[in-house]
Amino acid sequence: MKRFVFVLGCLFLMPCPLAQAQSKSRLLQHFEAALLAIDTPPPPSFWTRHGEEGMLALFEIASDPRRPLPLRRRAARALAHFRSESARQALRALLDASDEVLARFVLRALVEVEHERAVPLLRTIIESGKPFLRRAAIEDLLYLFRITPAKDHLRALLRDLAIPHADPALRIQIEKALASRPTHAAPRE
Amino acid sequence: MRFEVRTLALVQALCFFGCYRVHMRAEGDAAPDVAVDAIPLSDALPDAPLEKDALPLYCARDRECPSSLCVHDFEAPPEDLAEVRLRCGPRVGPLDPLSECNSPIDCSHGLCTLFGGCVRPCADASDCGEEERCARVPIPRGPSSLQFTQACIPWVVLPEGVRLSRREDVRLAPRSTLHTFEIPPSSALAQLFLHVAGDDDPFWSVLTIDTSDGRRLFDISLLGMSPQPLVALPSLGGVLPILISNGDRDFPEGTGFVARIYLSRTFEFTRLGIERNRGGRTLDLDFVSIGVSPPINRMPPPDLAPALSVLDALLRRFGLELGRIRHFNLPGSLAETHAIIEEPSTSERMEVGDILALSAGNPRPSLPVFLIRSAADFFGTAGSLPGPMGSHGTRASGIIIALEDIQNWPGPGSWTHVFASVLVHEFAHFAGLFHTSEADGSVFEPLSDTPECKPEHDANMDGVLAPEECVGRGAENLMFWLGNFEDPQLSPRQRQILERAMVLR
Structure with missing residues (x-):
């Protein structure tokens, strides 16, 4: 009798996790299709309307080494639309990606989510990171400098930390930016 | 009402976008690296040594060299991203400005642009002809250096007809x-x-x-x-x-x-x-590799050949054909900068503009196609819709394709078909075609014979029109917002617009 009740109970409970799995699978398929847009990505609300579930789906795509790289790269970049603490943590967890392009997109997404809170991380990467990520970190510092109203501390970092590590193309960009007067443009969300 | 609000928001966003950019520039913030006015070299070198006959050794334009030309000083170090050093001297090569060149020594002034065109230097518009402008052009200096100079380039380069x-x-x-x-x-x-x-x-x-x-x-x-x-x-x-x-x-x-x-x-x-006055048929392409497989003798590398065959077949399907192809490589550190575009498509597209401006000095009426490794959120993008066809060197002159991402295409179909479809899709934007429907169901295309998929067809109400929701309503069309790589279609009116593209021969 006990066994019968147990089996019955299992049968009763089974559909819930199954339905959840189906729903998650549908969301993943849905997101993967949208990540294939040729030239016009879906609006941010397309991703964010699913809330935490949407963020986790993008994280799953971005972090799955069995999935094709272009999908993972775009998924990581789309995580920037979520301005939540969990998105920030997800991006931090993706930073060690072995694909350099993926790592660069993750870093830019992280900078867009964290803004100036990402500066210590950028500093660490510029001082001791992998070469490809170091270049990305310098570019991201420059990006922050361009969108940040109070930029004196970023100016100093660019001058003293970034320029010595930059290649000619980057150095020219930094020098041009430093030669400019401060702007009061607000960060773009 | 939904449309009204959305359109107003769009216009407001565009206005904000414009104001924001102008504000940045007005305050003198960082300008793109390829679009900054160059200081004439003669001004930048106040202590330039003089020749024995008191002519200036260094120059910025021909008129500073009365008995000679202002030519490329090949003795200057090939420093990456530096200004080209010019000096008064005899004619270098047999080819006049605006001719196609393979090497700097082909050209009268020793200046052969990234897109293989001879140019002559200028300090301002007064040095150029009626149908030319004085613009900043990229000049390769060997395999690992790209320099810039001001040179006269045509306002437009157009095919016959x-x-x-x-x-x-x-x-x-x-x-x-x-x-x-x-x-x-x-x-x-x-x-x-x-x-x-x-x-x-x-x-x-x-x-x-x-x-x-x-x-x-x-x-x-x-x-x-x-x-x-x-x-x-x-x-x-x-x-x-x-x-x-x-x-x-x-x-x-x-x-x-x-x-x-x-x-x-x-x-x-x-x-x-x-x-x-009459339609064209032949599309000439000029590729530039940025961090991807470089060309071989100015021809596409072997790994691109199968994709170009598919491209030709696709163009023929729409009544066009692939013409002459040239292929160049972007040398120097700019290649590393531009190989990966991290900015989103909804941004100011600063990097896209920087890349497309490198087409300055293209001597022929072709479509400039920049091949990069990867982009944040596109597989291909056009400079504008329509594009400045035949006017090279603007920040909208050409298209960009994320080749490495396409070669690792994660969807159904082969990458060669995707490459061909993306290239023709972006060329069609450049020629003036819109998406049949945007992702949210808004329609910009003014053609009556193109199918439309509207918000009411969004069966799962997720705000985005998927191909399965738009079957028979544009999902089959090359210009569907997600493209169509299997069996892309164009309506008769769309084909007419395509045939009128000003760069077609």
């Missing part, structure tokens, strides 16, 4: 941000108006277009809300192209037009009118 019908420099009254101009009647099959702001990168937009007898053909406040006979999108690349007609309406002979343009601030620009 397409002509520059008018050119006018426009100087607005102080603080004027509205400009109205008349377009006289023409019997041309298609007219393209290019408003080019030199190296400047302002925001501007067409507000309205009327016929000269007062019928309204386009109103930006109705953008995406209801079908309009003409559609003109705002432009982001220092150039504002307007294609007439880009819709069903074959305007009767004798019809002129009146266009009203909004400028985010007062600036000078040049208006060019280009006319095409």
Whole structure:
């Protein structure tokens, strides 16, 4: 009798996790299709309307080494639309990606989510990171400098930390930016 | 109502975008690395040594060298991204400016651009001919260095059968941000108006277009809300192209037009009118590899060959054909900078503009195609819609394709088909075709025979139109917002627009 009740109970409970799995699978398929847009990505609300579930789906795509790289790269970049603490943590967890392009997109997404809170991380990467990520970190510092109203501390970092590590193309960009007067443009969300 | 709100938001966003960019520039913030006015070398070198006959050794233009030319000083170090050093000297090579070149020593002034064109240096517009402008052009210096110089390049380079019908420099009254101009009647099959702001990168937009007898053909406040006979999108690349007609309406002979343009601030620009009297068929391509497989002897590398065969077949399907292809490689550290585009498509597209401006000095009426490794959110992108066809060196001149991402195509179908479809899709934007429907169901395409998929077809109500929701309503079309790589279609009217592209031979 006990066994019968147990089996019955299992049968009763089974559909819930199954339905959840189906729903998650549908969301993943849905997101993967949208990540294939040729030239016009879906609006941010397309991703964010699913809330935490949407963020986790993008994280799953971005972090799955069995999935094709272009999908993972775009998924990581789309995580920037979520301005939540969990998105920030997800991006931090993706930073060690072995694909350099993926790592660069993750870093830019992280900078867009964290803004100036990402500066210590950028500093660490510029001082001791992998070469490809170091270049990305310098570019991201420059990006922050361009969108940040109070930029004196970023100016100093660019001058003293970034320029010595930059290649000619980057150095020219930094020098041009430093030669400019401060702007009061607000960060773009 | 939904459309109204969305369109207003779009226009507001575009206006904000323009103001934001202008603000950045007005405050002197960082300018793109390839679009900054160069200081004439003669000014930059005040202590330049003099030759025995007291002629200046260094120069910026021919007129500073009375008995010789202002030529490339090959003894200068090939420092990456430095200005080309010029000096007075004898003619270097046999080819005149605007000829195609393989090497600097082919050219009279020793200057062969990234796109293989001979150029002559200039300090300002007064050094150039009537149909030229003085622009910043990229000059490769060996396999690992790219330098820049100011040189005379044509306003437009057009194939036979397409002509520059008018050119006018426009100087607005102080603080004027509205400009109205008349377009006289023409019997041309298609007219393209290019408003080019030199190296400047302002925001501007067409507000309205009327016929000269007062019928309204386009109103930006109705953008995406209801079908309009003409559609003109705002432009982001220092150039504002307007294609007439880009819709069903074959305007009767004798019809002129009146266009009203909004400028985010007062600036000078040049208006060019280009006319095409019969359709073209052959598309010439100029590829530039940026961090991907380089060309071999200026021809595409073997790994691209199968994709080009598919491309030719796809063009033939639409009544076109692939013409002559040249392929170049971007040398130096800029290749590392531009190989990966991290900025989103919804941003100011600074890097896209920087890349497309490298087409300055292309000597032929081709489509510049930049092949990069990867982009944040696109597989391909066009400089603008329509593009400044035949006008090279603007921040909207050409298309960009994320080749590495396409070669690792994660969807169904082979990458070669995807490559071909993406390239033709972006060329079609450049020629003036819109998406049949955008992801959210808004429709900009003014053609009556293209299928539309609208918000009411969004079966799962997720705000985005998936291909399975748009079967028979545009999902089969090459210009569907997600593209179509299996069996792409174009409507007869779409083909007509494509055939009128000003770069087709």
